[in-house]
Amino acid sequence: MEEKTKLICISCPKGCSLDVTHDGNTILKVENAACKQGYVYAEKEFTDPRRMVASTVKVKGGLHPLVPVYTANPIPKPKIQDLLVELRKVELQAPVTGGDVVLENVFGTGINIITSRDMPAV
Amino acid sequence: MAVKELYDVIVIGSGPGGLAAAIAAKKAGADDVLIIERDIELGGILLQCIHNGFGVEIFKEDLPGPTYSQRFIKEVRALGIETMLDTMVLDITPLKKVYASSKQHGFVVLEARSIVLAMGCRERTRPMIRIPGTRPSGVYTAGTAQRWTNVEGYLPGKRFVILGSGDIGMIMARRLTFEGAKVERVLEVMPHLTGLTRNYVQCLLDFDIQLQLRHTVKRIIGNDRVEAIESVKVDEKWKPVPGTEEIIPCDTLLLSVGLIPENELSKKAGVLLDPRIGGPIVDDSFQTNVPGIFAAGNVVHVYDLVDWVTEAGYVAGNAAGEYAIKERQKETGSITIQAGDNVRYVVPQMLDKAHLTDKPISLQMRVINPIEDPVWVEAHDGSNLVARKAERYVRPGEMVTLKLRPKHFDDVRKAGTLTISVNPK
Structure with missing residues (x-):
C-alpha cells in the first residue's frame, strides 16, 4: 500500500525535508531533496538506518587523557550502544597518529573505528 | 623558538580562521608569519568538536572537528x-604592536606589518541571560x-537539562547520553529550533530526548549543587505563562544560548565594531577600520559552517600578506642625509632603510663655524625632531657624531630626507 512519510535528510547541514512515497520499506519516490543523497538516505533509513558515531577512548602518556575516535563509515543504529561499550574498554598508548585503527571490522560490519587526530606523547 | 621583534603578519588565534589566514598570508609571499595561541596546542575549538560534519564544502568529506x-595544522607546519x-595576547595597539605573555617567553612586545x-x-x-534562582555549582x-x-576527560554531571536548542546544546545532549x-x-525559548534540523534528528530524536519549544528556565534550585530547575512556558512576548511551571530534577544545567564574537583585543586596537553583531566592521578583504588589521571567522560574525570560516580566513590572510609586502617595500629604499645649519x-x-633594525647608526659630521657654548646636534624630518644630542x-x-638608535627608527623610516643641524642651545 502506498504511503507518504516525511523524513529529514541528515546527509549534510542543509537538512532537506524529504517527502517519501513508499510501499512498506520499498521507496517509490523521494521529493524535495536538493541532491541525490536524499534518495540514498531515505532508502537506507527505511531498510538499514545508520549513523556516524564519534566518541573518545582513553590514552596513556598523551598530551590529553582522551583521544577522539569516529566510525569511518556510518554503523547500523542498533549497534551504537554496543559500540560505546566496546570503546570504553580501549586504552591506547601515546603517541597516537590520526587515522590509526582502534577497532577493526566492528561486529563484522566491515567498519573500522579510527582516531580523529594525533595525540603526541608528553 | 627565538622570538623576533618584527613580523610580516601576526595571527591571533589558531582556530580554523587563524590557521587559514596564516596559510594564505604565507602563500601570498609574507616571510615571517606568526600564530599566537593561548591553548597548549594549535586547533582552537574544533579540537573539542569530535562529532563529524566538518569539511563537506572544502574537502567534500564528512570529517570530525x-x-x-x-589538515590545516599540518599545512601550517x-x-x-x-x-x-600557551601565550596570551594582552594588548594590541593601532600601530600594530602586540603585547603578549607566556610561561616560556615571559612578557614580549612584538610588532607586525x-x-x-x-x-x-x-x-x-x-x-547574560539573567536566570533567577540560587547560585549552586x-x-x-x-x-x-x-x-x-x-x-579533559571529566563528565560534569549525571542528569542534565539543556537550555537552548543551538547545535552545541543538541550535540552535547547526544554526547552526554x-x-x-x-x-x-x-528547552528552547523560541517557537522554533535554533540549530540545524539534522542535529534535532540525529542528536535528540534518535535518543528520545524531549525538546520543548517556547519554554525556558524560570528558576534554578539547589544550594551547593543544582538539584532541579523550574521550567515554564512563555507566550509570544517571552512572558512566562502562569500555571505551566514544572520542576525538573537534575544535577546540571547546560546553557547553549548563543555565541558572541570575542573582540576585547580588537577594541584596544581601535577597531570599530558593528553593534548588531559585536564583530568588526570590515571591507571586502576583511580589513577593519585600522589599516593593516584584518579579522577573520567567528570574530567577525558567527558562521554556520567551519568551511566558511576557513574561506574567510583565506581571504583575510591573503590580504594581510599582501599588505605586509607593500609595507616592506615602503620600508626599503634610501633616505638622504642632508647637511643643515652650521x-x-x-x-x-x-x-x-633595510638596515634600520636593531643596531644604532652613527652619523659623522664637521661643523662650519666653531661655537664655544653648549649646542644641540639635531636630526630633523622637516619640522619633526627625530633625534638630538x-x-x-x-x-x-673636531668631528661630531650623532647616533641614531633603534628607538628613533620608526621616525627615520618615515623620512625621505633627514637634515642635520648644529645650533646654540
Missing part, C-alpha cells in the same frame, strides 16, 4: 609558519562541558 583541524603556544584577528567567539553565560555553558567531556548521562529535557657635510650621505662646544677641527 579534530581531523579537519589537523609544512609552510614553516612560526607559532607561540599586518595583523589578523582570529579570536573566534565566546558563549553567552548565565549572567552545576551551571555551565555547553561548550565548557564539551571541552571537559571530550578533551553516549557517556551514560541522562538528558532530561532540552654643518659642512655628513657621512653617510644616505641610509638604507647635546655638545658642550663644537669646532671645525
Whole structure:
C-alpha cells in the first residue's frame, strides 16, 4: 500500500525535508531533496538506518587523557550502544597518529573505528 | 623558538580562521608569519568538536572537528609558519604592536606589518541571560562541558537539562547520553529550533530526548549543587505563562544560548565594531577600520559552517600578506642625509632603510663655524625632531657624531630626507 512519510535528510547541514512515497520499506519516490543523497538516505533509513558515531577512548602518556575516535563509515543504529561499550574498554598508548585503527571490522560490519587526530606523547 | 621583534603578519588565534589566514598570508609571499595561541596546542575549538560534519564544502568529506583541524595544522607546519603556544595576547595597539605573555617567553612586545584577528567567539553565560534562582555549582555553558567531556576527560554531571536548542546544546545532549548521562529535557525559548534540523534528528530524536519549544528556565534550585530547575512556558512576548511551571530534577544545567564574537583585543586596537553583531566592521578583504588589521571567522560574525570560516580566513590572510609586502617595500629604499645649519657635510650621505633594525647608526659630521657654548646636534624630518644630542662646544677641527638608535627608527623610516643641524642651545 502506498504511503507518504516525511523524513529529514541528515546527509549534510542543509537538512532537506524529504517527502517519501513508499510501499512498506520499498521507496517509490523521494521529493524535495536538493541532491541525490536524499534518495540514498531515505532508502537506507527505511531498510538499514545508520549513523556516524564519534566518541573518545582513553590514552596513556598523551598530551590529553582522551583521544577522539569516529566510525569511518556510518554503523547500523542498533549497534551504537554496543559500540560505546566496546570503546570504553580501549586504552591506547601515546603517541597516537590520526587515522590509526582502534577497532577493526566492528561486529563484522566491515567498519573500522579510527582516531580523529594525533595525540603526541608528553 | 627565538622570538623576533618584527613580523610580516601576526595571527591571533589558531582556530580554523587563524590557521587559514596564516596559510594564505604565507602563500601570498609574507616571510615571517606568526600564530599566537593561548591553548597548549594549535586547533582552537574544533579540537573539542569530535562529532563529524566538518569539511563537506572544502574537502567534500564528512570529517570530525579534530581531523579537519589537523589538515590545516599540518599545512601550517609544512609552510614553516612560526607559532607561540600557551601565550596570551594582552594588548594590541593601532600601530600594530602586540603585547603578549607566556610561561616560556615571559612578557614580549612584538610588532607586525599586518595583523589578523582570529579570536573566534565566546558563549553567552548565565549572567547574560539573567536566570533567577540560587547560585549552586552545576551551571555551565555547553561548550565548557564539551571541552571537559571530550578533551579533559571529566563528565560534569549525571542528569542534565539543556537550555537552548543551538547545535552545541543538541550535540552535547547526544554526547552526554553516549557517556551514560541522562538528558532530561532540552528547552528552547523560541517557537522554533535554533540549530540545524539534522542535529534535532540525529542528536535528540534518535535518543528520545524531549525538546520543548517556547519554554525556558524560570528558576534554578539547589544550594551547593543544582538539584532541579523550574521550567515554564512563555507566550509570544517571552512572558512566562502562569500555571505551566514544572520542576525538573537534575544535577546540571547546560546553557547553549548563543555565541558572541570575542573582540576585547580588537577594541584596544581601535577597531570599530558593528553593534548588531559585536564583530568588526570590515571591507571586502576583511580589513577593519585600522589599516593593516584584518579579522577573520567567528570574530567577525558567527558562521554556520567551519568551511566558511576557513574561506574567510583565506581571504583575510591573503590580504594581510599582501599588505605586509607593500609595507616592506615602503620600508626599503634610501633616505638622504642632508647637511643643515652650521654643518659642512655628513657621512653617510644616505641610509638604507633595510638596515634600520636593531643596531644604532652613527652619523659623522664637521661643523662650519666653531661655537664655544653648549649646542644641540639635531636630526630633523622637516619640522619633526627625530633625534638630538647635546655638545658642550663644537669646532671645525673636531668631528661630531650623532647616533641614531633603534628607538628613533620608526621616525627615520618615515623620512625621505633627514637634515642635520648644529645650533646654540
